[in-house]
Amino acid sequence: xxxxxxxxxxxxxxxxxxxxxxxxxxxxxxxxxxxxxxxxxxxxxxxxxxxxxxxxxxxxxxxxxxxxxxxxxxxxxxxxxxxxxxxxxxxxxxxxxxxxxxxxxxxxxxxxxxxxxxxxxxxxxxxxxxxxxxxxxxxxxxxxxxxxxxxxxxxxxxxxxxxxxxxxxxxxxxxxxxxxxxxxxxxxxxxxxxxxxxxxxxxxxxxxxxxxxxxxxxxxxxxxxxxxxxxxxxxxxxx
Ligand code: C5P
Numbered sequence: 561x562x563x564x565x566x567x568x569x570x571x572x573x574x575x576x577x578x579x580x581x582x583x584x585x586x587x588x589x590x591x592x593x594x595x596x597x598x599x600x601x602x603x604x605x606x607x608x609x610x611x612x613x614x615x616x617x618x619x620x621x622x623x624x625x626x627x628x629x630x631x632x633x634x635x636x637x638x639x640x641x642x643x644x645x646x647x648x649x650x651x652x653x654x655x656x657x658x659x660x661x662x663x664x665x666x667x668x669x670x671x672x673x674x675x676x677x678x679x680x681x682x683x684x685x686x687x688x689x690x691x692x693x694x695x696x697x698x699x700x701x702x703x704x705x706x707x708x709x710x711x712x713x714x715x716x717x718x719x720x721x722x723x724x725x726x727x728x729x730x731x732x733x734x735x736x737x738x739x740x741x742x743x744x745x746x747x748x749x750x751x752x753x754x755x756x757x758x759x760x761x762x763x764x765x766x767x768x769x770x771x772x773x774x775x776x777x778x779x780x781x782x783x784x785x786x787x788x789x790x791x792x793x794x795x796x797x798x799x
Contacts, residue, residue, distance in 0.1 A: 618645035651681035662717030681713030686745030724758035725765035
């Protein structure tokens with residue numbers, strides 16, 4: 561069994577760089593991977609990633625690229641050059657975009673002797689329900705859509721996907737044991753769902769075989785965030 565901290569990712573969902581780095585310092589020893597998403601990257605840029613790296617921690621760059629293949633591939637190269645541990649793209653950007661990202665990043669890392677980041681495809685956001693998917697014009701079930709996008713991401717050469725833990729079994733059945741599954745939408749029984757729809761408890765997510773679980777408000781919106789994380793860690797260790 562891997563240690564909890566090898567599986568936990570803490571989302572630095574703030575626009576304040578100073579506060580983000582305070583969180584990194586406060587969770588020293590408890591969290592090794594921090595997620596930099598749209599809010600923080602838009603306000604602080606690559607320098608916040610450098611600062612996190614200086615502290616010896618790893619970064620999951622959660623910018624969910626979604627653009628034409630050339631633009632996505634070039635953005636992927638920059639993510640690799642920043643030395644992030646993992647980054648993601650939207651699988652719905654299509655096979656060719658994902659294929660270009662994977663191929664170009666692999667080539668760059670070999671050529672420049674860089675550590676290759678893990679590359680994930682976002683399937684269906686955990687904030688989406690079956691009805692919302694229908695609203696977008698997708699008629700088949702949410703699970704079918706997740707399975708379909710996961711298989712496409714794998715065929716394109718990505719290392720894994722972001723999905724709800726509710727879909728782990730379906731994805732594993734399709735993509736095998738080595739395919740990385742990162743699951744946001746994690747809520748212990750004592751925390752509210754907020755805007756997330758397909759939530760799963762930390763214990764259940766680990767039990768179902770999540771490789772990484774993303775924690776956001778379930779930790780940082782609690783009165784005592786460190787205590788909240790300790791409770792979650794305990795929950796996982798006894799899963
Ligand atoms: O606070 P909460 O636990 O809901 O935070 C989840 C984090 O994971 C947010 O930063 C959100 O942007 C991100 N995320 C997500 N669903 C995805 C991919 C990323 O909620 N499919």
